[in-house]
Amino acid sequence: MDPTARKIVHLDMDAFYAAVEQRDRPELRGVPVVVGGSPQSRGVVCTASYEARKFGVRSAMPCSQAVRLCPQAVFLAPRFDAYKEVSRELHRIFSDYTDRIEPLSLDEAYLDVTENKPGFAHATPIAREIRSRIRSELHLTGSAGVSYCKFLAKVASDMNKPDGLTVIRPDQARGVIDRLPVGSFFGVGPVTERKLREAGIATGADVHRSGEAKLTLLLGRMGAFLWRLSDGRDDREVESDRERKSVGAEDTFAHDETDLASLVEFLSVLASRVVERQERAGVRGRTVTVKVKFGDFHQVTRSRTFLQPIVDANTLVQVARELLADTQAGELPVRLLGIQVSQFGVEEAGEEGIWEQLELPLGMPLDLAPHRPGF
Numbered sequence: 001m002d003p004t005a006r007k008i009v010h011l012d013m014d015a016f017y018a019a020v021e022q023r024d025r026p027e028l029r030g031v032p033v034v035v036g037g038s039p040q041s042r043g044v045v046c047t048a049s050y051e052a053r054k055f056g057v058r059s060a061m062p063c064s065q066a067v068r069l070c071p072q073a074v075f076l077a078p079r080f081d082a083y084k085e086v087s088r089e090l091h092r093i094f095s096d097y098t099d100r101i102e103p104l105s106l107d108e109a110y111l112d113v114t115e116n117k118p119g120f121a122h123a124t125p126i127a128r129e130i131r132s133r134i135r136s137e138l139h140l141t142g143s144a145g146v147s148y149c150k151f152l153a154k155v156a157s158d159m160n161k162p163d164g165l166t167v168i169r170p171d172q173a174r175g176v177i178d179r180l181p182v183g184s185f186f187g188v189g190p191v192t193e194r195k196l197r198e199a200g201i202a203t204g205a206d207v208h209r210s211g212e213a214k215l216t217l218l219l220g221r222m223g224a225f226l227w228r229l230s231d232g233r234d235d236r237e238v239e240s241d242r243e244r245k246s247v248g249a250e251d252t253f254a255h256d257e258t259d260l261a262s263l264v265e266f267l268s269v270l271a272s273r274v275v276e277r278q279e280r281a282g283v284r285g286r287t288v289t290v291k292v293k294f295g296d297f298h299q300v301t302r303s304r305t306f307l308q309p310i311v312d313a314n315t316l317v318q319v320a321r322e323l324l325a326d327t328q329a330g331e332l333p334v335r336l337l338g339i340q341v342s343q344f345g346v347e348e349a350g351e352e353g354i355w356e357q358l359e360l361p362l363g364m365p366l367d368l369a370p371h372r373p374g375f
């Protein structure tokens with residue numbers, strides 16, 4: 001199939017947590033809102049409404065800095081249950097168009113609508129319809145990008161935020177990519193960005209001009225991948241949760257972390273994300289893997305496989321703690337921490353009855369058994 005014949009939509013909600021708060025509390029509309037830690041705490045900003053962004057408030061910024069920039073902002077603690085509910089509703093809308101949905105976070109997903117349920121010939125009217133349903137049914141706004149690959153669909157959705165719809169056609173791709181800063185390329189984090197910039201490569205045009213061989217020399221396989229992106233080629237598939245072989249969550253710390261207690265605490269955050277993704281995908285993994293990347297970028301993984309699937313966050317945290325203890329975390333600074341579950345094997349039999357039997361030996365009360373939400 002012609003690689004430019006695919007139809008991919010990337011949808012990203014605008015100022016997500018803050019927008020939900022403003023929707024649910026009309027007195028906050030038009031007001032700078034910051035969702036995150038309390039202004040007195042050492043916490044960070046999850047997100048800021050566009051009114052607060054005008055003052056320079058951004059995600060991941062310390063709250064103390066946000067107060068200084070925008071003292072009149074209303075600070076709110078996040079209400080994750082409300083955001084999850086919106087996320088479920090979003091996926092209900094998406095699934096009217098395709099089952100090939102790859103969620104990236106609660107508010108962001110790729111949709112492959114090359115073949116779509118209503119039989120639209122083009123992706124743009126689908127993106128338009130989804131955006132208008134988000135507005136009328138959820139009373140929120142999202143930005144959409146439409147293109148023939150994931151890389152450009154995501155670039156597009158970011159081009160006219162908030163409340164935008166942007167299409168990048170194959171013949172426009174190179175023009176758009178040439179002007180992109182390298183930091184906007186998929187997979188380029190701060191370290192790769194610095195390496196590229198030190199080599200005099202600052203834009204997509206520079207990446208392309210450097211050629212595949214030079215980039216491979218500089219960055220290995222990642223370099224070759226980036227060069228292909230700069231050439232407008234990205235054949236990564238939209239992977240729905242059901243097609244996945246594993247479900248995971250990982251995060252890079254703002255500063256390398258040496259405190260073991262903080263790392264363990266962070267495992268709980270990751271575990272709840274993994275359990276949520278697992279439930280949403282209707283899969284249950286028997287293998288738990290902990291991934292640790294250290295400050296010097298060397299990475300280790302530790303895994304354990306069980307007879308029964310791991311279904312609740314507490315069990316997952318317990319296992320992950322033991323696996324973490326088997327690494328040098330706490331002795332060496334940790335840059336990134338991740339948890340993954342895999343081996344959905346038994347689940348694929350798809351027999352609900354077997355689950356109940358398998359859960360009992362784990363000692364888990366049946367009323368805690370995860371439900372299987374529709375999406």
Ligand code: TTP
Pocket residue numbers: 012013014015016017018045046047048059060105107108161162
């Ligand atoms: P984003 O989609 O990155 O941001 P956003 O939806 O708030 O704003 P926009 O897309 O319009 O730029 O993230 C989605 C949600 O994820 C965000 O509302 C809050 C949460 N989040 C954090 O908690 N910490 C972070 O560092 C980031 C980037 C997001």
Ligand code: MG
Pocket residue numbers: 012013014015016107108
């Ligand atoms: Mg968003």
